[in-house]
Amino acid sequence: MTISSGRARIRVAMIGVGAVTAYHHVPGLALDSRAELVALCDADPALLERRSSEWGTARTTTDPLELCGWSDVDAVVIATPNDTHAAIAVAAARAGKHVMCEKPLGLSAGEVQSMYEAARDHGVVHMTAFTYRFAPSMRYMRSLLKSGSLGEPRHFRSQRFLDWPETSWGWRQYKARAGAGDLFDMTIHRIDFAIDLMGPIRRVCGATARFAPRDRTVDGKACAPSEVDDWSCLIGEFETGATGVWEGTTLAKGYHRDGFGHEWAEINGSEGSAVYRLHEPNTILLGKTGSDLAPVAVPAEFLKPASSPRDPAVGAPATVFRYDLMWEFLSAIVEERPAVPSFWDGLNAQLVADSVLESHQKRAWVDTPLAAV
Ligand SMILES: NC(=O)c1ccc[n+]([C@@H]2O[C@H](COP(=O)([O-])OP(=O)(O)OC[C@H]3O[C@@H](n4cnc5c(N)ncnc54)[C@H](O)[C@@H]3O)[C@@H](O)[C@H]2O)c1
Numbered sequence: 236m237t238i239s240s241g242r243a244r245i246r247v248a249m250i251g252v253g254a255v256t257a258y259h260h261v262p263g264l265a266l267d268s269r270a271e272l273v274a275l276c277d278a279d280p281a282l283l284e285r286r287s288s289e290w291g292t293a294r295t296t297t298d299p300l301e302l303c304g305w306s307d308v309d310a311v312v313i314a315t316p317n318d319t320h321a322a323i324a325v326a327a328a329r330a331g332k333h334v335m336c337e338k339p340l341g342l343s344a345g346e347v348q349s350m351y352e353a354a355r356d357h358g359v360v361h362m363t364a365f366t367y368r369f370a371p372s373m374r375y376m377r378s379l380l381k382s383g384s385l386g387e388p389r390h391f392r393s394q395r396f397l398d399w400p401e402t403s404w405g406w407r408q409y410k411a412r413a414g415a416g417d418l419f420d421m422t423i424h425r426i427d428f429a430i431d432l433m434g435p436i437r438r439v440c441g442a443t444a445r446f447a448p449r450d451r452t453v454d455g456k457a458c459a460p461s462e463v464d465d466w467s468c469l470i471g472e473f474e475t476g477a478t479g480v481w482e483g484t485t486l487a488k489g490y491h492r493d494g495f496g497h498e499w500a501e502i503n504g505s506e507g508s509a510v511y512r513l514h515e516p517n518t519i520l521l522g523k524t525g526s527d528l529a530p531v532a533v534p535a536e537f538l539k540p541a542s543s544p545r546d547p548a549v550g551a552p553a554t555v556f557r558y559d560l561m562w563e564f565l566s567a568i569v570e571e572r573p574a575v576p577s578f579w580d581g582l583n584a585q586l587v588a589d590s591v592l593e594s595h596q597k598r599a600w601v602d603t604p605l606a607a608v
Pocket residue numbers: 250251252253254255256276277278279282297298299313314315316317319337338339364365366420
């Protein structure tokens with residue numbers, strides 16, 4: 236770490252400087268005086284050069300493994316295509332770097348297991364970028380649930396409907412690079428926060444489907460068609476006996492909503508129901524017998540983690556809570572504690588997502604293992 240005004244600053248490098256790094260991680264880092272952006276890596280030299288000048292970061296490489304060898308980097312954020320995460324995360328952990336990695340952590344639970352073990356065994360902070368855990372109404376819903384206000388949780392329900400163009404998704408539409416489509420891109424977040432809220436999922440019955448061929452790029456050029464799902468669903472049984480139902484699609488016409496789409500995640504407890512919606516993350520819907528679901532403002536203490544440097548009044552609410560991912564990663568490093576959600580959480584979500592694919596392939600219910608700690 237470098238010493239600045241008497242305090243050590245965490246030296247962070249971004250590996251993969253595409254969309255999510257620009258949208259979540261660099262703005263989050265820019266808010267936090269405990270860290271500085273010291274290096275960038277991307278396989279695309281032109282993009283790398285552009286980001287280097289935009290973000291004022293002179294040190295760059297196109298080789299993630301070279302970056303993992305740099306001794307003046309303390310922590311890395313991995314935001315590259317899914318097939319590259321495992322090798323980079325394992326190399327970074329072995330080099331003693333703290334690692335935040337994008338979801339899905341890998342292409343399969345086997346890969347993710349190796350990432351988790353490398354990070355655990357080398358004693359580095361490891362974090363999975365499960366963004367929606369940081370939404371204010373999600374944090375408030377969790378608190379209501381854990382404090383018993385909703386009673387005994389019985390049902391969990393998640394809908395994630397996007398109205399995306401039917402043109403090529405680039406690397407995201409090829410199995411070898413992405414693993415799966417909507418299931419690994421979108422539904423895996425909802426599997427993760429369901430486990431966080433309701434506890435382990437014991438068995439699932441799942442299905443995926445592909446409707447859009449995606450054999451044209453945005454500018455009309457022919458490309459190899461999509462190999463992955465654009466719709467995914469599962470029914471799940473939690474260890475507690477509660478039930479869960481999830482559906483995700485990128486083909487829901489009329490659900491654009493300024494790009495945020497429709498997201499609804501709900502818990503029905505024995506005493507009441509609570510609903511989180513992405514497009515209005517500072518409001519929760521609450522209801523109970525005799526009083527229908529109605530909007531309630533999320534209390535100030537849940538708009539952001541207490542010590543997050545973010546001003547919740549600034550920026551689009553459905554965007555800015557994503558900056559708290561970086562706050563959590565840096566806080567875990569400074570406080571020498573595990574980050575939440577960790578690679579272990581990423582592994583448990585991956586085990587369930589893999590089980591959805593297995594269930595669909597076998598046309599049968601599948602038991603989902605819980606990862607060993
Ligand atoms: N947490 C979230 O809400 C969220 C949102 C979007 C994307 N993601 C995840 O983030 C990751 C990146 O997604 P994106 O939308 O930013 O994709 P992107 O295609 O915009 O960016 C990926 C970048 O990685 C670079 N790259 C490819 N291979 C590389 C390699 N071997 N080494 C270094 N750089 C390499 C590409 O050149 C590109 O610039 C994916 O895993 C995706 O699932 C998560």
